[in-house]
Amino acid sequence: MGLWSALRNVFQPRYSISFDLSDQMAVIQGQTEAELFKTQPHLRTVITFLARNVAQVGLKEFERVSDTDRQRVTDDVLINLLKQPNGTMTGYELMRQLVADLALYDNAYWVVMQTPDRDADKFGSWQIQPIPPCWVQAKRDGSVFQPAYYRVYPNLGTSYYDVPADDMLVFHGWNPDDPTQGVTPVRALKDIINEQIQAWSYRTQVWKRGGRIGSVLVRPKDAPEWSDADRERFMRGWKEFTDKGAQAGATPLLEDGMELKRLGFNAREEEFSEVTKLSLSTVASVYHVSPVMVGILDNANFSNTKEFRKMLYSETLGPTMRMIEDRINTFLAPKVGTPDANYIEFDIRSKLSGDFEEQASVMSTSVGAPWITPNEARASQNLPRVDGGDELVVPLNVTKGGQSSPQDGGDPSRPADGSAIESDDGEKTAAIVNAWRDRLEKSVRSRFGAGMGVDDIKWLKWQNELQADLTIKAGFGQFDAGVRALQETEDMRTHFKEVHDAL
Numbered sequence: 001m002g003l004w005s006a007l008r009n010v011f012q013p014r015y016s017i018s019f020d021l022s023d024q025m026a027v028i029q030g031q032t033e034a035e036l037f038k039t040q041p042h043l044r045t046v047i048t049f050l051a052r053n054v055a056q057v058g059l060k061e062f063e064r065v066s067d068t069d070r071q072r073v074t075d076d077v078l079i080n081l082l083k084q085p086n087g088t089m090t091g092y093e094l095m096r097q098l099v100a101d102l103a104l105y106d107n108a109y110w111v112v113m114q115t116p117d118r119d120a121d122k123f124g125s126w127q128i129q130p131i132p133p134c135w136v137q138a139k140r141d142g143s144v145f146q147p148a149y150y151r152v153y154p155n156l157g158t159s160y161y162d163v164p165a166d167d168m169l170v171f172h173g174w175n176p177d178d179p180t181q182g183v184t185p186v187r188a189l190k191d192i193i194n195e196q197i198q199a200w201s202y203r204t205q206v207w208k209r210g211g212r213i214g215s216v217l218v219r220p221k222d223a224p225e226w227s228d229a230d231r232e233r234f235m236r237g238w239k240e241f242t243d244k245g246a247q248a249g250a251t252p253l254l255e256d257g258m259e260l261k262r263l264g265f266n267a268r269e270e271e272f273s274e275v276t277k278l279s280l281s282t283v284a285s286v287y288h289v290s291p292v293m294v295g296i297l298d299n300a301n302f303s304n305t306k307e308f309r310k311m312l313y314s315e316t317l318g319p320t321m322r323m324i325e326d327r328i329n330t331f332l333a334p335k336v337g338t339p340d341a342n343y344i345e346f347d348i349r350s351k352l353s354g355d356f357e358e359q360a361s362v363m364s365t366s367v368g369a370p371w372i373t374p375n376e377a378r379a380s381q382n383l384p385r386v387d388g389g390d391e392l393v394v395p396l397n398v399t400k401g402g403q404s405s406p407q408d409g410g411d412p413s414r415p416a417d418g419s420a421i422e423s424d425d426g427e428k429t430a431a432i433v434n435a436w437r438d439r440l441e442k443s444v445r446s447r448f449g450a451g452m453g454v455d456d457i458k459w460l461k462w463q464n465e466l467q468a469d470l471t472i473k474a475g476f477g478q479f480d481a482g483v484r485a486l487q488e489t490e491d492m493r494t495h496f497k498e499v500h501d502a503l
Contacts, residue, residue, distance in 0.1 A: 033104050033186050034134060040193060042280045043186070045294055046287050047103040054317055054324075055096035058347045059083075063339070077124040078338040082328070085128035097130050098171065099320065103287060105133040106173040106182025109150070112335060113167050126336050128169075145179055171327055185286050196279040215262045223256040288316050313351050321346045391472075429474045433488060436466045444496050454497045463489040 037044055061079040062070045073079060083091040101108035114125040135152050142148035142165065149162040150170075173182030186193070217238075226234070238252065254260070277298075281291045290308045292299070293316075313321075329343045375389035440462055447456060467485035470476040476484065 032134070033184055034132075036186060036193065037104055040196070042196065042283045043189070043193070045280065046283050046289055047100055049289065049294055050103050050287060050317065050320075051096045051100040053312065054099045054321060054346075055092045057313070057321070057351055059091065059095075059344050060347050061338075061342055061344045064341045064343065073342055076338060076342060077122075077126065077336045078328075078333050078342065078344060080122050081124075081126055081128060081336060082344065084123075085130075087127075089130075094128065094130060095324075098324065101130070101133050102171060102173065102182075102320065104186065105184050106175070107133040107136070108171040109133060109136055110169040110171075110332075111163060111167055112169050112332065124336055139180065147180065169327065169332055171324065188286055189283055192279055192282045196276075199276075199279075215260055217254070218259045218261050220257045223258075290316070313348050318348075321348070429470070432469050432473055433466070436462075436469060436488070437492065440492055448500060454493065454500050457493075457496075459489055459493055462492075 031039065037047065059079065059082050061073040061076055063073050064070050082094070085091070085094045098108050098110075109131050111129045111131060112126065113129075115127055116125065118125045118127050131152060131154075135154055136150050137153050137160070138151035139147035140149050140151060140162070146165065148165055150165065150168050151160050152163055153160045170180070172180070175181055175183040177183075234255075277291075277296055280294060281296055284291045284294050284296075290311065292305055292308050293312060325343075325345055333342065333344070334340075370392050373390050373392055375385045378385065378389065444457055463485045466488055467478070467481045470481035470484055471478055474481075
């Protein structure tokens with residue numbers, strides 16, 4: 001027997017295994033993980049936060065054409081299946097359940113099978129049906145590293161089904177005792193959850209038995225003795241100031257030196273709020289979530305909250321999303337017949353892109369010029385297209401051979417050989433100049449009608465506009481375009497001065 005065969009027999013022995021996974025259903029205060037999720041607000045807060053934030057990030061499929069080129073794939077079995085896994089679920093719901101299962105149990109299971117009633121052209125007859133991890137109660141046959149079947153008890157009933165491992169896509173975390181499944185994080189939270197349950201129980205007892213006593217009336221020991229009639233008279237009068245009495249809300253007049261003293265407790269003195277924050281913070285830390293992101297705002301400010309948001313899709317959710325991508329690309333994609341060059345990934349860039357101002361600044365700096373046309377900008381605001389809106393409007397200092405970025409200052413550079421880019425004064429140039437003159441004339445005459453003079457016109461603005469048109473549309477060098485724009489502007493200024501004087 002060769003060395004490799006001997007090692008294979010050691011690490012992959014063939015035998016039948018059948019074991020109970022009830023230890024996965026760790027009982028805390030008589031509750032399973034599912035029951036704890038339903039009853040413990042801090043656990044639910046963190047798990048739903050993780051699940052919803054991963055689910056809202058869209059999945060995209062790409063074809064890897066080369067190391068520097070990839071093409072978006074929008075109609076393939078894999079991406080269609082992930083968008084609509086079965087007849088009752090959406091892609092968002094699939095990802096939400098997957099991440100929630102992983103967060104609560106550290107295990108998640110998808111049954112992936114072909115069904116005749118599924119659209120073969122769109123889904124390849126495949127469907128994905130996620131099942132609760134608590135249904136998977138045993139694994140049998142196969143090896144310790146790769147079971148052959150998963151025994152599923154729907155709703156923990158008496159009947160069970162053995163699902164072949166080939167039809168089961170398993171997601172799991174790390175377990176020091178078992179390489180085929182994770183271990184629920186709830187175990188690590190057992191003590192803090194127990195403490196929180198006991199704290200809530202104590203507070204409930206306090207409020208039920210004595211917490212409503214907020215104040216008492218104190219009568220001096222040397223006050224005159226009350227008769228039964230006096231005591232009844234005072235009690236009857238005091239009730240007028242309490243509850244729904246006729247004097248409720250008014251200020252009572254005490255007698256015989258009586259004082260109203262406040263007793264009992266408040267949340268600050270008992271540090272109930274601090275205990276609650278500690279519980280939520282501990283749960284968040286086990287799931288690697290910043291407490292600021294789940295509502296603990298003691299040390300929050302604009303700058304660190306902004307950084308925590310960036311960390312959410314890198315340090316916090318990044319590992320989980322990478323694991324999901326790898327499992328789908330490695331096992332699901334080949335199963336449904338997706339080409340080897342195709343892969344899916346989460347569109348994390350859309351979540352890390354920042355606000356519009358940050359996106360515009362970074363993108364413009366990277367490209368070295370404006371990167372969106374007027375019509376594209378209008379479309380983002382649900383406005384109709386306009387004629388001539390499909391060309392980029394480039395500032396004067398941002399052209400090929402000019403400044404390297406719209407954010408750079410200084411004078412635009414000349415061509416490398418020191419010469420200017422020449423352009424003949426043909427029909428194209430004449431059309432550009434005439435269109436500019438028409439716009440200028442409409443604007444100037446409108447201002448004349450409003451009582452403005454020639455010196456009130458922003459001539460530098462019009463000069464820059466013509467220079468930009470000649471540079472971009474007619475191919476002028478910036479120096480030549482500037483000279484021509486200055487000449488045209490001075491001519492029009494002289495012309496309109498004569499027109500204004502004649503009025």
